[in-house]
Each structure stands twice: as C-alpha cells, then as structure tokens.
Amino acid sequence: xxxxxxxxKQPSWGVHPDDHKRPAxxxxxxxxxxxxxxxxxxxxxVGGAARPVVLVxxxxxxxxxxxxxxxxISAPIHAPVSGTVFAIGDVTAPHPSGLPLKAITIDADFRxxxxxxxxxxxxxxxxxxxxxxxxxxxxxxxxxxxxFPSAVKFALGKRLKVSTLIVNGGECEPYLSSxxxxxxxxxxxxxxxxxxxxxxxxxxxxxxxxxxxxxxATAAMRKAAAPYPEVKICPVPTRYPMGSDKQLIQTLTGKxxxxxxxxxxxxxxxHNVSTCAAVHKAIRLGQPLVERIVTLNGxxxxxxxxxxxxxxxxxxxxxxxxxxxxxxxxxxxxxxxMGTPLLHDRIPLVKGASGILAFNARExxxxxxxxxxxxxxxxxxxxxxxxPMEMAARIRVHDLEGAxxxxxxxxxxxxxxxxVCPSHIPLVQYFSHAKGELSNNERAKLRxxxxxxxxxxxxxxxxxxxxxKAAAAAKRKAEREAAKAAAEAASQQAQGETA
Amino acid sequence: xxxDFGTPVAAPHATTSNNTTRIxxxxxxxxxPSTLYGFWLYGWPSIYLWLITIAAALFGxxxxxxxxxxxxxxxxxxxxxxxxxxxxxxxxxPWAPWWIGAFGGLFATTLGKQAFGGLGQNLxxxxxxxxxxxxxxxxxxxxxxxxxxPLFSAAAPGAIDGLMIFFKGITPAYDALSSATxxxxxxxxxxxxxxxxxxxxxxxxxxxxxxxxxxxxxxxxWLIGGGGLVMLFLRIISWHIPVAMLxxxxxxxxxxxxxxxxxYLDMGSHLLSGGAMLGAFxxxxxxxxxxxxxxxxxxxxxxxxxxxxxxxTWAGYPEGMAFAVLLMNSLTPIIDTYxxxxxxxxxxxxxxxxxxx
Numbered sequence: 001x002x003x004x005x006x007x008x009k010q011p012s013w014g015v016h017p018d019d020h021k022r023p024a025x026x027x028x029x030x031x032x033x034x035x036x037x038x039x040x041x042x043x044x045x046v047g048g049a050a051r052p053v054v055l056v057x058x059x060x061x062x063x064x065x066x067x068x069x070x071x072x073i074s075a076p077i078h079a080p081v082s083g084t085v086f087a088i089g090d091v092t093a094p095h096p097s098g099l100p101l102k103a104i105t106i107d108a109d110f111r112x113x114x115x116x117x118x119x120x121x122x123x124x125x126x127x128x129x130x131x132x133x134x135x136x137x138x139x140x141x142x143x144x145x146x147x148f149p150s151a152v153k154f155a156l157g158k159r160l161k162v163s164t165l166i167v168n169g170g171e172c173e174p175y176l177s178s179x180x181x182x183x184x185x186x187x188x189x190x191x192x193x194x195x196x197x198x199x200x201x202x203x204x205x206x207x208x209x210x211x212x213x214x215x216x217a218t219a220a221m222r223k224a225a226a227p228y229p230e231v232k233i234c235p236v237p238t239r240y241p242m243g244s245d246k247q248l249i250q251t252l253t254g255k256x257x258x259x260x261x262x263x264x265x266x267x268x269x270x271h272n273v274s275t276c277a278a279v280h281k282a283i284r285l286g287q288p289l290v291e292r293i294v295t296l297n298g299x300x301x302x303x304x305x306x307x308x309x310x311x312x313x314x315x316x317x318x319x320x321x322x323x324x325x326x327x328x329x330x331x332x333x334x335x336x337x338m339g340t341p342l343l344h345d346r347i348p349l350v351k352g353a354s355g356i357l358a359f360n361a362r363e364x365x366x367x368x369x370x371x372x373x374x375x376x377x378x379x380x381x382x383x384x385x386x387x388p389m390e391m392a393a394r395i396r397v398h399d400l401e402g403a404x405x406x407x408x409x410x411x412x413x414x415x416x417x418x419x420v421c422p423s424h425i426p427l428v429q430y431f432s433h434a435k436g437e438l439s440n441n442e443r444a445k446l447r448x449x450x451x452x453x454x455x456x457x458x459x460x461x462x463x464x465x466x467x468x469k470a471a472a473a474a475k476r477k478a479e480r481e482a483a484k485a486a487a488e489a490a491s492q493q494a495q496g497e498t499a
Numbered sequence: 500x501x502x503d504f505g506t507p508v509a510a511p512h513a514t515t516s517n518n519t520t521r522i523x524x525x526x527x528x529x530x531x532p533s534t535l536y537g538f539w540l541y542g543w544p545s546i547y548l549w550l551i552t553i554a555a556a557l558f559g560x561x562x563x564x565x566x567x568x569x570x571x572x573x574x575x576x577x578x579x580x581x582x583x584x585x586x587x588x589x590x591x592x593p594w595a596p597w598w599i600g601a602f603g604g605l606f607a608t609t610l611g612k613q614a615f616g617g618l619g620q621n622l623x624x625x626x627x628x629x630x631x632x633x634x635x636x637x638x639x640x641x642x643x644x645x646x647x648x649p650l651f652s653a654a655a656p657g658a659i660d661g662l663m664i665f666f667k668g669i670t671p672a673y674d675a676l677s678s679a680t681x682x683x684x685x686x687x688x689x690x691x692x693x694x695x696x697x698x699x700x701x702x703x704x705x706x707x708x709x710x711x712x713x714x715x716x717x718x719x720x721w722l723i724g725g726g727g728l729v730m731l732f733l734r735i736i737s738w739h740i741p742v743a744m745l746x747x748x749x750x751x752x753x754x755x756x757x758x759x760x761x762x763y764l765d766m767g768s769h770l771l772s773g774g775a776m777l778g779a780f781x782x783x784x785x786x787x788x789x790x791x792x793x794x795x796x797x798x799x800x801x802x803x804x805x806x807x808x809x810x811x812t813w814a815g816y817p818e819g820m821a822f823a824v825l826l827m828n829s830l831t832p833i834i835d836t837y838x839x840x841x842x843x844x845x846x847x848x849x850x851x852x853x854x855x856x
Contacts, residue, residue, distance in 0.1 A: 017513050174513060246843060258852035259844035265854040336512040359512065366508065370519055370577065371619040376791040377517075384843040387791065390835070407842050407849065415511035422517045429509035 013247070013383035014239040015416045017174050017337070019213060024297045025177030027305035029185055032321055034081045034108045038312035039091045039348040040066065041103040045141040046148045047073030052104055058085045063115045063288050066104050069136070075149045076139045078288040079106055080310035082113035094333050094350055098343040106312070117286025124199055128158060131200035131283060138282030139289045139351075144168055144179075144243065144272035145334060147352035150279065153269060157201025160264040165203040166252055167194045169210040169217065169273045170236065170243030173335025176355040178293040179273050181306040183210065183217035186277050187224035191231055193276030196283050198230070201269055206231045207252045208273070213238040240337060241414040245270040247383050259410055274354070294318070294353055299360035300328040309349055315356055316345035328358035329365075337415040370423040378417035378427060384410050388417035388427045395434045400441075403434050411435070519618075523578030525735050527585060529726035530716070530781060534589055536709060537716040540647040541593035543661025545715050548600045549588040555604025556584030563613035579618050583607050586626035586781060589716025590774060590821070591633075594645045597665050599637060603629040623828045624788045627821045634816070644712040646678040678712035681772040682811060682818065685764050694761035707771055720771040727780030736784040739796035740803075744779040745770060747804015755812075763812065774820035775807065782820070788828040795838035802827045 043049035050067035054060060060079040067077040086107045090100035120126055126134075136151030167190070171179040183190055194206045208225070210218050212235045225231040236242055236251050246257050248270060255266040263270055271279075274292065281287040290311055297304040302323030309318060315331070332339040333353055349356075378388035387406055394402035411431050418427040538546050560580040564571040574580075584604045591599060610632075611625030612618070634641045648654040656664055679687065685695060709719025717723070730736045748769050755763040769775060774782070783789060783803045790799045803823045810819030841847050 015515075017515075250843075256852060257844055258854050259842065260851050261844070261854045330508075330512065332510075332512055334510075336510070338510050339512060340510070341508055341512070357512075364512070366514060367518065368573075370573070371617060373519055373522075373579075373619045373786050374791065375522070375786040379791050379840065385840045386842060387839060389791070406839075407845065410842055410844065413510075419511050419513060420515050420517070422515065422519050422522055424514060424518070426509055428511065432509065 013381065013385070013416075014241060015381050015419050016238070017240055017419060019238070020175045020297070021177050021180070021213065024175070024295060024304035024306065025180050025214075027303075029181055029293065029306050029308055030321075032307050032309040032313060032318065034110060034112070034310055035313050035317045037086065037105060037107050038080055038310055039103045039105050039314065040077055040080060040312040041091060041093070041101045041348055041350060042067050042077055043101060044077065044147060044311070044350040044352065045075045046146065047071060047075070047152075049102065050074060050077045052088055052102075054085050054088075054104065056085050056087055059083075060085060060106060061113045061115045063117075063290055065288075066106075069149075073149055073152055075141050076137065076288075077104070078139055078290050079104075080290040080312050081106055081108040082111050083108040092343065092347050094340060094342065094347050094353070096341050096343065103312070103348065114287075119284065119286045123196055123283045126199075126283075128154070128200045128202060131196055131279075132158075135200070135279050135282050138278070138287070140275065140278045140282050141289070141351050142272055143274035143278060143292065143351060143354070145338070145352050145354055147350075150271065150275055153271070154197070154200045156262065156264050157203070157269045160267075162201050162264055162267055162269050163204050164253065164268045165194060165198050165201060165206040166245075166248060166263075166268050166270045167206055167208040167273055167276055168243055168245065168248055168270050169208055169214070169221070170248055171214070171354075172211060172238070172240040172243040173337050173339075173355070174240075175297045175357055176295045176335045177297075178295045178306055178354045180214045180217050181293050181295075182274050182277050183214070184220050187217075187220040189277040189280040190221065190273045191224040191228065191276075192284065193278070193280035194231055194271075195228060196279050197269075197271055197276060200279075203269065204230065208233045209236045209242070209248050209252050210234070211236055211238040211242055240416065240419075241383055241412070244383065244412055244414060246412070259407070289351060292349070292351065292353070294349060295355035296322045296358070297355060298328065298332075298357040299363045300324055300326050300358040311349055311351060313349045314345065315342070315347050315349060318349065318356060319345055319358060324358065326360060329361040329363070330357075330359040332357040332359065337419065338413065367424045369425045372423055372425060375422060377420045377422065381416040381420045383414060383416060384412060386411060388431075391434075392425060392427050392430045395430045400434050400438055404438065408434060408438070519577045519579070522735060523582050525733055526730065526781070527578065527582055529729045529735075530582075530585060530589065532726060533709075533719050533722035533777075534585070534716045536719045536722050537589065537593060537714075539650045540710065540718070541645060541715065542648055542650045542655040543658050544656065544664045545593035547597070547661060547665040548591060548593065548595055548715065549585070551597055552588035552591065552600035552604040553581055553584035555601045556580050556587070556608045557604075559605040559608035560613060563609050564617075567613075574617070577618065580608050580612075583612065583625045586777075587629050590626065590630050590714050590777065592641060592643055592645070593715040594643070594664055595640055596668055599633060599640055603633050606632050619787050621787055622831070623825050624782055624785050627782060627824050627828075630821045631825060634818070634821070642683065644678050644680055644683070646712050647710055680713050681711070681768055682764075685768075689762070695764060696761045713772065714774065714777075717774050717777050718772075720776045723776040723780060727776070730780065730784075736780070737793070737796065739793050740784045740789060740800035741779040743797045743800025744783050744804040744807075745775070747801040748775055748808050749804075751805065751808045769808065769811070773811070773818055778803065778807065778820040778824060783824050783827070788824075788831055790831050790834040790838065792835070792838045792840045794840075795834045798834055798838060799827055799831065802830065 048071035051070045052067045054066045062082040064079045066079050069076045083106045086105040088104050091103040093099050093101035132151040132154040140150040141147045169183055198206055218235055222233045225233055245263055249268055257263050257266055278289050293306050293308050295306050302325045331342040333342055372389050391403040391406045391408050413428055415428050557580050561571050587603050587607050607625040607629035611628035612621045615621040707720055749766045752766040752769040756765045790796055806823035806826055807819040810822050845851055
C-alpha cells in the first residue's frame with residue numbers, strides 16, 4: 001500500500017478522515033457573554049496543580065492571579081472574569097472517569113475590570129529569560145491539547161541549541177477549527193507571538209506548518225508574515241495526524257526525533273499557533289491566559305462555529321449559547337480522533353480545550369468489533385511505523401512484555417489504527433490499557449524496590465544497634481570486672497596492711 | 500441542563516466506513532469475471548460445482564460455530580466463508596463430481612479455518628488446504644480436465660445433462676472432451692522421454708485469453724490479472740506479493756528455458772497457466788496467512804513463486820501453486836518476526852536513533 005502516495009509524494013502514514021470542518025470554520029467568531037458563574041480548575045496543564053492564593057468572598061479582577069504554580073512543571077491560574085470568589089471546591093474533571101477536580105468558583109460582576117498590565121516598551125529588548133518568565137507568569141500552556149507549560153519548553157530551547165521554531169497550524173483533527181480561526185482573525189498576533197517565542201528560545205527561523213485544507217488561514221498568515229522573512233508559511237498536506245509534533249517536524253524539516261528524545265534534541269521546538277497568540281497577549285498586552293477560542297461542532301449543535309469564551313465556563317453554558325438540535329448521543333472534549341468523552345456537561349472549559357463536539361446518534365454510532373483479519377491496514381496507517389495488530393494480539397492474551405517489544409511505548413495514541421480497522425477493533429483502548437498497566441507495574445516495582453531497600457536498611461540498622469549494644473554491654477562488663485578486680489586488689493592490700 | 504451521556508467510549512470517535520464484509524465482497528467482485536468466463540467455458544457442471552462448494556463451505560462454518568456455541572449469523576455474513584468456497588471452486592477441475600466440491604468446501608472451513616479458531620486465526624490458506632487435501636486424496640478426479648465446450652454451443656451439455664455429469668461423473672457421451680492442461684501435458688511428455696521441442700506441436704493451446712482446459716476459473720489470465728489490478732487500485736491488496744510471486748516464477752523459468760528449451764517450459768507458459776495468476780493475486784495475498792510488512796511481503800511472494808516453479812518442474816505434482824503457498828504460509832510468522840517496518844525515531848534494529856544536540 002501507499003504506492004500511489006509515494007508516487008504523489010504524499011506521506012505514506014496516517015489517515016484521511018472526512019474533516020467536517022466546514023461550515024463551522026467559516027462562521028465568524030462569536031463572543032460568549034460572560035456567564036454568571038465560572039469554575040476555574042486548578043489543574044489545567046501537565047505537571048503539578050496550582051495552589052490557590054485567594055480566599056472565599058474575596059473580590060478579584062479579571063486576570064488577577066488566583067492560584068500560583070507549584071513545582072518545576074506547573075502553571076498559575078488567573079481569574080477569567082472580575083467578581084467574587086464564591087467557593088473553592090470540586091467540579092467534575094474533563095476526563096471520562098468523572099473524578100472530582102479542585103476549582104475556584106467566581107461569581108461574575110460583569111464589570112470586565114482587568115488588573116493593570118505590565119507592558120514592556122520593546123519586548124525584543126528583553127532578555128530571553130524574561131520573555132519566558134512573563135509567559136510563565138501569564139499561565140501560558142500549550143493550547144494544542146498537550147497543555148505543557150510553555151515557559152518550561154522555552155527553557156529547554158535555551159538549554160539545547162534550537163535553530164528552528166515550528167509553529168503548529170496543522171489542526172488535523174476533524175471537526176475542529178479554533179486554530180484555523182485564530183490564524184484567520186488574529187494572524188498578526190500569531191506571527192508576533194511566534195517572533196517572541198523565537199526570541200525566547202534563540203531560534204533563527206520559524207516554519208508555520210498549515211494543512212492545505214485551510215487556504216484562508218494560509219493567506220492571512222502569509223500577509224501577516226510578509227514583513228518578517230524569518231517567519232515562513234509552509235502549507236503541508238492534509239493528513240491526520242499532521243498536527244502531531246513528530247510528524248510535522250518530519251514533514252517540514254525531514255528530521256526524525258529519536259525515540260525517547262525530545263524535539264529540541266534535533267534542534268527544533270514546536271508551539272501551537274494558539275499558544276503563540278497567547279504569548280503575544282502575555283508579553284505585548286500583559287494579559288494572562290484567561291480566554292480561548294473553542295470550536296463547538298457536531299450534528300447535535302444548532303449553530304456550530306467558534307466561540308471566544310472565558311476559561312472556566314461550564315460546557316453546558318456553551319452548548320446553550322450555540323443551541324442544541326437534539327440531545328447529544330455523545331459529548332467529546334477535543335477532536336474525534338483523540339478527544340475525551342465526557343460524562344455530562346457540568347464540566348468547565350479548560351486551557352487545552354480546542355473543541356467541544358456534540359455528536360448525534362448517527363455520528364456516535366460505532367460498529368461492533370469483529371476478529372482481526374491481519375489485513376495490515378493499521379500498520380500502514382500508523383505514523384510511527386508500529387504494528388498495532390501484533391501489539392493488540394499480545395495484549396489480548398495479557399502478554400504485556402511481548403507488546404512492549406513491539407515498541408508500545410512509542411505509540412502516540414493518535415487513533416489512526418483504530419480509525420482504519422475494518423474489523424473496528426478498539427486498538428487505542430487496548431494500548432492505553434496496556435500502557436497504564438505497564439506504568440502501574442513499573443510503579444509497583446519501584447515501590448517494591450524502595451520497600452526492599454528500606455527493609456534492608458532497617459535490618460542493617462537493627463544489626464548495627466545490636467552490635468553496638470553488645471559492644472557497650474561487653475565494655476560495661478569489662479569495666480565492671482576491672483573495677484571489681486581493682487576493688488579486690490585494694491581490699492587485699494588493705495587486709496595485708498591490717499595484717 | 501445536566502444529563503448523563505452513558506458509558507464513555509475510548510477515542511477515536513470516528514471510524515472508517517470500510518469493513519470486513521466490504522473487503523470480502525470486493526474480492527469476490529474482482530474474482531467474478533474470470534469465474535463467469537469459466538462458467539461460459541465449461542458449462543452447467545461447473546456452475547453446479549461452484550454452488551455446492553460454496554454451500555459446503557458455509558455449512559462447514561455453520562456446523563463448527565454451532566459446536567463452539569457461537570452466534571453464526573454475523574460470521575456467515577462477513578463473506579469470508581463464501582470467498583473461501585469460491586476460491587476453492589475456481590481451482591477445481593470444472594467437471595469434478597459433486598462430492599469433490601462438497602468434501603472440499605467442508606474441509607476448507609472446518610479443518611482449514613474453524614479448527615484454528617475461525618477468521619484471522621488460521622495459519623494456512625483454507626481454500627488451498629482443502630485443494631491439497633483433495634489432490635492427495637482423489638488424484639484421479641482432481642486431474643480430470645475437460646476441453647472448453649462453451650455454454651450454449653453444440654458440444655456443451657444442457658442444464659439437465661450437466662446435472663447428470665455433476666452427480667454421476669463424466670458419461671461416455673462427453674468422453675471426447677477429456678483433455679490435459681499445459682503443465683500436465685508437459686510433465687507427461689517429459690516423463691515419457693519426449694522433449695518439449697518435439698511435443699510442443701501437440702501441446703494443449705496456451706492462451707492468454709483462457710480458451711483451453713484447466714481449472715474452473717484459472718485459465719483466463721487476463722481476467723484474473725484484471726481483477727487483481729482492480730484490487731490493487733482499490734487498495735484491497737498491495738503490489739508486493741503479486742509482483743514478487745510472478746517474478747519468483749518467471750525469472751527462473753526464463754533463465755532455465757533460455758539454457759535448455761527442450762527440458763524447461765517458457766516463462767509465458769509458467770505465468771499464464773495453472774494457478775500462477777490466481778495464486779499471485781487472490782491466494783497468496785490472503786491477509787490472514789501472509790506477512791504484513793512490505794519487505795516481508797516481498798520475501799513471502801518471492802518464496803511462493805520460487806517454490807511453485809520448483810514443485811512444477813522437479814516434484815511429482817504438475818501443480819505447484821497450492822503447495823508453495825501452504826509452505827510459505829508456515830513461514831509467515833517467522834517472516835513477520837524478521838521483517839518489521841522501521842519505527843519512527845528508531846533504526847532498523849529497533850534501537851533509538853542517536854541524539855546529536
């Protein structure tokens with residue numbers, strides 16, 4: 001397979017699902033009026049959760065720090081609206097488990113009262129570390145979905161020699177168009193943000209990869225980047241998962257990121273277009289990350305499109321804004337290929353949420369899984385060159401080590417294999433399960449080793465203490481005997497004297 | 500509003516419209532032209548044989564699924580049993596008696612497939628397992644060929660006569676139609692000490708268009724090849740196995756024929772007769788029993804081709820394709836182990852690429 005692809009110079013990996021991006025992508029951006037109450041989760045990024053720095057009942061202004069970063073990999077949280085802190089309690093996490101997540105609830109006062117901003121006169125005169133510091137303080141995280149704190153990535157770029165910034169405008173997930181909208185409506189912000197990131201990481205050029213199904217975005221970005229020759233707009237073939245950093249790096253630079261290594265190790269760093277726009281706002285306007293564009297799409301939505309909304313808005317409020325034609329059969333946070341199914345709509349909008357999809361029954365229907373016919377379509381589609389059917393065959397019989405030898409750890413969970421499988425086997429589910437199991441085993445092993453080490457240390461300590469006790473006892477005994485002997489000698493001497 | 504959306508399902512939430520049944524149906528459509536041509540060429544008995552072989556294959560599958568207490572309907576509807584019966588039927592002598600088709604069809608789906616655990620689990624191609632079992636058990640019936648007597652022509656048996664032939668064997672009225680295939684003829688002549696240059700004059704006509712004696716659906720190389728090309732363009736199969744297999748047969752044939760034309764048949768005869776084309780496009784490409792990586796497929800295809808040539812030329816059977824495919828099927832797990840695609844970010848051996856920054 002892939003014969004025609006190679007012939008047409010198309011990538012041989014990946015899949016080509018119907019993109020379903022239009023008409024939602026072409027509908028002008030709408031602004032959500034601030035809801036009466038927002039729920040700002042403290043953990044909206046990879047790494048440690050933020051720690052609240054406000055009290056219940058406290059007045060906050062829009063953009064005010066309400067929870068500070070905790071640990072090396074973390075990001076602070078700011079108030080998306082001005083108002084009063086109503087509570088610090090639990091909401092449902094944007095996760096299929098429906099587990100609780102700590103959040104700061106704010107009652108909006110609708111005054112849109114921003115905190116005063118600290119705006120540098122010329123950001124390019126700032127030290128690169130200063131850019132990183134400001135981005136970190138503004139709570140900027142990767143907005144493409146990975147939500148890795150951006151400043152940590154900037155620091156990585158400074159530590160390793162990075163010559164190229166890749167700006168990810170791939171947006172390969174079907175249905176989603178929030179990045180498309182950012183590039184169309186805020187191209188200047190994206191380009192400026194990209195130049196600031198270049199400054200922060202010391203890159204010489206920026207390559208903006210945009211899938212060729214977004215001609216309007218490409219045109220807008222070309223126009224915005226025209227004055228800056230170091231920012232190059234590079235249309236890339238529309239193919240899922242083009243928005244995955246490894247695939248985009250390979251397409252734009254021909255470089256391959258070694259397994260177990262980071263992109264910076266081949267001299268590139270990837271940041272999403274929305275992240276670049278957020279960096280622009282953080283540095284140029286002094287505005288922390290408190291709002292984002294989110295795509296609302298899917299067959300159950302009456303007016304699909306892109307909404308500019310404060311973070312912490314309940315998804316139910318967003319759905320009410322765009323209207324529902326029918327009760328959704330499935331609610332998804334993110335795109336259909338990698339998105340998270342949600343239990344209900346009382347879940348707040350978080351930084352990494354690029355889309356909320358409400359699928360109707362037809363879109364949500366999934367055919368029953370059949371037996372694997374070893375057709376190899378999954379292997380042809382895998383962008384990492386893995387053999388999904390071989391891994392699944394081993395996981396099915398609980399041979400997790402066997403699956404590991406097929407480089408299960410290199411799976412990026414993009415869902416290509418499960419998408420193309422003619423037997424509709426839920427391959428990604430197999431792999432997530434196995435990865436979870438393996439990391440549990442790994443943790444258990446480490447715990448076991450730690451316990452063993454502690455036990456051994458305790459035994460050694462007891463042994464040492466016993467020896468010390470014995471030695472002390474022996475010493476005391478010797479001293480006693482010596483004293484006794486001395487006393488006897490003295491008494492004999494005394495007797496001798498008296499005799 | 501707050502509502503429950505039921506049990507969450509894992510991503511991806513989108514799926515291909517392709518499915519197993521569609522794949523099987525496409526293969527059957529690609530196989531249809533050469534089969535219909537076979538029907539026209541060999542008349543009613545071949546149609547009855549095709550029907551009973553497929554029916555027996557379906558019955559065998561149903562019987563085993565009942566034994567295993569499984570719901571038979573979805574499995575029977577996936578088309579794999581029909582395809583197995585069909586592939587077996589087109590590889591049988593067109594006027595074979597009914598019990599050949601019945602036994603073969605049953606054998607294919609029971610011992611060839613369900614005994615291993617059903618679709619996707621079998622190590623060997625079920626149709627070829629059945630064909631070889633038949634060839635070894637009933638060598639006379641399995642090498643009784645007839646000359647083409649196109650449907651509705653004067654020499655062809657009608658629907659009723661066809662039924663008689665089908666159930667009672669070839670009656671004396673149709674003895675004149677008995678014939679030999681190109682490969683069988685060459686084998687016999689060589690064993691009689693007649694070299695091919697002399698015997699070629701009486702050789703059964705080799706025709707690209709398939710108007711000669713042979714298996715039910717194997718004679719028309721152009722129709723089989725055409726069906727194969729359709730599958731290639733629809734991406735049901737990849738080019739690796741067919742090309743490697745045809746090269747594996749053609750290359751040694753060309754070399755040895757050039758060296759000694761009196762002893763070795765030419766490349767054209769090898770490629771266009773027997774099961775070479777059917778094997779290359781429809782049998783060896785079976786997903787379940789062939790390797791998955793591109794290089795593995797090339798190795799597998801070349802092995803199938805080479806073994807076919809060797810068995811045809813030096814072994815006791817005139818027909819090598821079925822044996823060759825089965826032998827290579829047994830090597831598929833090993834080929835799969837040794838020829839894996841290169842993983843992104845790793846070298847061919849699976850070690851991470853060096854980092855240089």
